[in-house]
Amino acid sequence: MPGVTHEELAISVSGLRKSYADNVAVAGVDLAVPRGEVFALLGPNGAGKTTTVEILEGFRARDSGTVSVLGTDPAKADRDWRRRVGIVLQGTGEFDELKVHEVVRHFARFYPNPADPDEVIERVGLSEKANSRTHTLSGGQKRRLDVALGIVNQPEVLFLDEPTTGFDPAARREFWDLIRALSHTGTTILLTTHYLDEAEALADRVGVIARGTMIAVSTPAELGGRHLATATVSWRDDNGTHAEDTDRPTEVVQRLAASFGGEVPELTVTRPTLEDVYLKMIGENGQERA
Amino acid sequence: MSAQTAAQETARPAARRAGGGGGLSLALAQGGIEFKQFVRTRESLVFTLLFPVMLMLIFGSIFGSVVITPPGENPAVTLSQYFVTGMIASGIMATGFQNLAITIPIERDRGVLKRYRGTPMPKWVFFAGKILCVAALAFISVVMLLAVAVAFYDLRLPDTGQKWFTFGWVSVLGLIACTLCGIAFSGVAKTGRAGPAVVTPIALILQFTSGVFFEYDDLPPWMQQFAALFPLKWMCQGLRSVFLPESFASQEVAGSYELGKVALVLAAWCVGGLVLCLVGFRWTSKREG
Numbered sequence: 001m002p003g004v005t006h007e008e009l010a011i012s013v014s015g016l017r018k019s020y021a022d023n024v025a026v027a028g029v030d031l032a033v034p035r036g037e038v039f040a041l042l043g044p045n046g047a048g049k050t051t052t053v054e055i056l057e058g059f060r061a062r063d064s065g066t067v068s069v070l071g072t073d074p075a076k077a078d079r080d081w082r083r084r085v086g087i088v089l090q091g092t093g094e095f096d097e098l099k100v101h102e103v104v105r106h107f108a109r110f111y112p113n114p115a116d117p118d119e120v121i122e123r124v125g126l127s128e129k130a131n132s133r134t135h136t137l138s139g140g141q142k143r144r145l146d147v148a149l150g151i152v153n154q155p156e157v158l159f160l161d162e163p164t165t166g167f168d169p170a171a172r173r174e175f176w177d178l179i180r181a182l183s184h185t186g187t188t189i190l191l192t193t194h195y196l197d198e199a200e201a202l203a204d205r206v207g208v209i210a211r212g213t214m215i216a217v218s219t220p221a222e223l224g225g226r227h228l229a230t231a232t233v234s235w236r237d238d239n240g241t242h243a244e245d246t247d248r249p250t251e252v253v254q255r256l257a258a259s260f261g262g263e264v265p266e267l268t269v270t271r272p273t274l275e276d277v278y279l280k281m282i283g284e285n286g287q288e289r290a
Numbered sequence: 291m292s293a294q295t296a297a298q299e300t301a302r303p304a305a306r307r308a309g310g311g312g313g314l315s316l317a318l319a320q321g322g323i324e325f326k327q328f329v330r331t332r333e334s335l336v337f338t339l340l341f342p343v344m345l346m347l348i349f350g351s352i353f354g355s356v357v358i359t360p361p362g363e364n365p366a367v368t369l370s371q372y373f374v375t376g377m378i379a380s381g382i383m384a385t386g387f388q389n390l391a392i393t394i395p396i397e398r399d400r401g402v403l404k405r406y407r408g409t410p411m412p413k414w415v416f417f418a419g420k421i422l423c424v425a426a427l428a429f430i431s432v433v434m435l436l437a438v439a440v441a442f443y444d445l446r447l448p449d450t451g452q453k454w455f456t457f458g459w460v461s462v463l464g465l466i467a468c469t470l471c472g473i474a475f476s477g478v479a480k481t482g483r484a485g486p487a488v489v490t491p492i493a494l495i496l497q498f499t500s501g502v503f504f505e506y507d508d509l510p511p512w513m514q515q516f517a518a519l520f521p522l523k524w525m526c527q528g529l530r531s532v533f534l535p536e537s538f539a540s541q542e543v544a545g546s547y548e549l550g551k552v553a554l555v556l557a558a559w560c561v562g563g564l565v566l567c568l569v570g571f572r573w574t575s576k577r578e579g
Binding site: 083085087089094097106107153 | 316319320323326327330331400401402404405407408409410411412574
């Protein structure tokens with residue numbers, strides 16, 4: 001990030017490498033996330049996303065490179081650092097027989113300045129389930145509980161590893177609102193996801209990891225030169241549907257409007273979606289998609 | 291960005307509790323949560339607490355009033371008295387060793403341990419919580435087994451302070467040894483599903499060779515020597531000194547209850563178990579990558 005001093009970075013990573021036996025999981029990742037940003041890490045399964053995030057969370061040792069989260073090397077994470085970091089792991093364990101409020105209350109005990117557990121339960125939308133045992137929750141509700149445990153310490157940095165996998169569309173939208181609200185309070189959020197619409201809806205910037213390296217970092221709108229890409233104008237007339245690729249879509253629309261004398265039937269102007277750009281990008285990188 | 295951070299700072303409410311709980315109160319809370327989860331889980335209640343009671347009822351009824359002291363010796367000891375004493379030791383082993391060696395790998399698989407590691411909770415609090423929970427369960431288990439043994443199998447509660455004292459330290463040392471071994475052994479099962487398959491045979495073999503289901507002094511010497519390496523044999527022997535008559539000591543292999551040796555072996559297992567815990571405990575499963 002140009003113009004951002006080191007102190008303003010919540011997360012900074014350079015030259016990160018990690019191998020398991022003969023498999024290189026992370027092959028030199030650089031990353032700088034300023035405080036308050038929502039950063040989405042995209043990439044196919046096995047690309048190194050989770051390994052990278054787990055190193056940042058202090059769960060995994062790295063082979064080389066420098067890593068700093070809130071000014072501390074996570075490999076040397078102490079309890080003070082843990083107090084300032086929130087973690088929502090991928091598919092975490094549950095406390096089947098405990099009630100929602102019991103779990104949240106218990107985790108609040110671990111921190112010196114916890115949020116009010118009832119308020120946290122309210123924020124994640126589980127108030128009605130506060131007295132239910134967690135095994136009675138739906139998949140989406142369980143994930144909300146995971147988030148509640150991740151934010152009960154009012155973290156400065158929140159890691160979310162594939163938070164909405166398995167959600168129905170309505171639950172995903174609600175979840176996005178929750179993440180946006182957290183972001184508005186100034187929480188830095190690092191998110192990994194398989195859903196491009198999710199990255200587009202939430203992230204200030206996205207990074208694409210393939211084969212253990214960061215192949216692109218950009219805003220969702222500009223990833224892969226998407227904003228400069230050729231637009232496609234399509235419409236229908238008596239002969240059927242037509243499509244025209246153009247760098248000047250406005251001119252094409254004006255021409256069509258003139259020739260139709262007003263409304264153009266079934267007019268659309270499209271640019272490549274984030275998904276199109278992403279798939280092209282990881283395809284070029286020869287990465288197997290999972 | 292700095293304005294946002296400042297807003298976040300002011301949004302933090304004042305500390306609701308003093309210092310987020312001191313270590314000790316945190317450990318008590320952790321023990322409480324563990325206990326709550328345990329008693330609300332029907333499978334673990336049945337398997338860990340009721341199973342020893344059922345075994346006691348089944349075998350106690352089979353053994354009936356078979357007398358194992360030489361004819362004419364007074365007071366006579368029945369096989370069921372001998373057996374229920376061993377079952378009390380087994381109950382302690384079930385809550386400490388089997389319970390933890392089976393449930394911790396499941397929790398590790400499900401990411402419960404990893405989630406705790408992601409919080410500032412001190413590591414020792416996790417273990418303290420397990421130990422407190424196990425202690426409460428062992429107390430319940432021993433009381434239940436004692437009640438059944440006294441009600442149906444003619445077991446007499448200790449009649450001297452000395453015997454109660456022996457009962458206390460044998461149980462506590464045995465429980466500590468079993469609990470630490472259970473925590474250490476949780477590293478052996480690679481997956482949660484493998485847990486029972488790895489742990490149950492060990493518990494059964496120890497019960498057969500340590501003088502629970504059979505009289506220890508009737509076992510082949512190699513089997514006796516094998517069992518003498520592990521805590522259960524010594525727990526059974528220590529408890530026999532509490533619940534069986536003084537005169538029965540002559541039936542022991544050594545001709546006495548060897549309480550000094552019982553203390554020594556159990557204490558050694560406590561130390562060994564602690565070392566194994568520190569070396570072998572894993573917070574995360576090995577797959578992942």
